[in-house]
Amino acid sequence: MTYYPTDSIDVILLDIEGTTTPVSYVFETLFPFARDQVAAYLKTHGAEAAVQDDLALLRQEYAAEPTSGAAVPAWPENTPEAAVPYIHYLIACDRKSTALKSLQGKIWAKGYTAGQLQSQIFADVKPAFKRWTQLGKRLYIFSSGSVQAQRQLFGSTEVGDLTPYLSGYFDTRTGPKKEADSYRKIAAQIGRVPERILFISDVVAELRAAQQAGMHTLFSSRPGNHSNHSEGFKLITSFESV
Numbered sequence: 001m002t003y004y005p006t007d008s009i010d011v012i013l014l015d016i017e018g019t020t021t022p023v024s025y026v027f028e029t030l031f032p033f034a035r036d037q038v039a040a041y042l043k044t045h046g047a048e049a050a051v052q053d054d055l056a057l058l059r060q061e062y063a064a065e066p067t068s069g070a071a072v073p074a075w076p077e078n079t080p081e082a083a084v085p086y087i088h089y090l091i092a093c094d095r096k097s098t099a100l101k102s103l104q105g106k107i108w109a110k111g112y113t114a115g116q117l118q119s120q121i122f123a124d125v126k127p128a129f130k131r132w133t134q135l136g137k138r139l140y141i142f143s144s145g146s147v148q149a150q151r152q153l154f155g156s157t158e159v160g161d162l163t164p165y166l167s168g169y170f171d172t173r174t175g176p177k178k179e180a181d182s183y184r185k186i187a188a189q190i191g192r193v194p195e196r197i198l199f200i201s202d203v204v205a206e207l208r209a210a211q212q213a214g215m216h217t218l219f220s221s222r223p224g225n226h227s228n229h230s231e232g233f234k235l236i237t238s239f240e241s242v
């Protein structure tokens with residue numbers, strides 16, 4: 001096995017889906033859970049300020065939808081429950097919408113608290129988190145999933161609570177994952193130059209953006225990923241080689 005050297009790296013920044021966590025857990029467990037629970041959730045919690053904030057942001061995204069071509073469901077009334085068909089549509093097309101992700105995070109939080117959800121991670125993740133932190137690396141997450149959802153996911157894995165290994169979390173409120181500026185902002189917030197940060201992801205466009213910002217990059221090739229074409233980026237199949 002060839003090892004990726006981390007001597008010049010202080011921080012390891014990780015994507016979730018396809019990198020720490022099987023795509024199948026996101027698509028076959030998390031997304032259906034949110035889809036099935038969203039109507040009941042909005043009925044009970046729709047008047048809460050944080051949910052109203054998500055809906056207001058979602059409404060802005062809805063207003064920017066193309067009016068012709070795509071089959072975007074109508075959201076005629078401004079009631080929480082009336083947003084359900086549009087939310088189902090966004091989940092079905094895996095839209096990385098900040099408002100949707102924020103709402104999904106709240107719904108999943110209930111599932112984790114009720115013991116209905118337990119998150120999956122690849123077998124090499126916990127040993128790598130231990131090893132990297134022992135080497136003095138700081139670990140951060142950058143995912144389209146909301147920060148709340150990220151904390152829940154790593155707090156409730158099948159191998160226990162991994163949040164003590166993590167120094168912080170970033171979501172699309174910092175910026176889109178495919179834009180270099182998001183990685184510059186993350187580096188500034190972490191307090192390290194991008195050249196001291198290694199970003200690992202299964203999405204080439206995200207790696208390109210991180211590389212453009214000056215970060216080191218590794219392509220994560222995991223069973224069940226959408227694509228295993230690294231397009232020239234160094235490829236790993238496990239964190240054991242980092």
Ligand SMILES: CSCCC(=O)C(=O)COP(=O)(O)O
Nearest residue numbers: 015016017143144145149150
């Ligand atoms: C916080 S887990 C939920 C993951 C999610 O909603 C998602 O869209 C996956 O995005 P990622 O950026 O981690 O590939």
Ligand SMILES: [Mg+2]
Nearest residue numbers: 015017018202
């Ligand atoms: Mg991913």
